[in-house]
Amino acid sequence: MRCDPRRTARYFDGKTLCNRSVVSEGDSADLRVASVLAPRIHRPHITRVEGEALGITAASRRVADEGSTALDVTIQAQILDLMQELQRKNGMAIILITHDLGVVARMADHVAVMYAGEIVERGTADAVFYRSAHPYTLGLRSAMPSDATSKTGGLQPIEGTPPDMFQPPEGCSYFARCPYAMRVCGPNHPPQFEVEPGHGSLCWLHHQAAPVHAPELYLGDRR
DSSP states (O other), X not given: OOOOTTSBHHHHHHHHHHHTTSSOTTXXXXXXXXXXXXXXXXXXXXXXXXXXXXXXXXXXXXXEXXXXXXXXXXXXHHHHHHHHHHHHHHTOEEEEEOSOHHXXXXXXXXXXXXXXXXXXXXXXXXXXXXXXOSHHHHHHHHTSOOHHHHHHTSOOOOOSOOOOTTSOOXXXXXXXXXXXXXXXXXXXXXXXXXXXXXXXXXXXXXXXXXXXXXXXXXXXXXX
């Protein structure tokens, strides 16, 4: 369904509910959607920035879902500059959803790393980038182009494939791809470990009984 910038987010949510048979065309989808949307969002509108880039705007915040993906680097820089200008001018927060770690490093104050539908690491940008506390975060960083990768001759991909979310794993969702996996990881879902104040990781390596001391593996400062 293409997004008409003249329509509100409530209109599109209502259409989605009807298409998925949650409500019928004869029901008041607007009332159903009103109970789902946050009361503080006053008639947010869909905006089309470039190509298929999608954002939902509100008075105090903006959700930018892959708003700079697949753009020329010059256009991408202009889009990011515009977002920062709007943020300063309107005093609003931006929730930025992206696969581009370079964009995250430039734009974010706080970062949540998601894998298989759940947050596996969260913290300040400095903590997540320089004191990475989850193997998936480490894998993402290793797959990024850098001076180190140019010297070694290539990027280091994350081996394996994501889990089947129609049959999600019982334990850690990253277990099958993790180079540090332990027997406890397969059948047991890890809790959120507080690595440092405000910095959490969903990883058994941070348990005090883990055979490998996690900080020695990947919590060192890598500036």
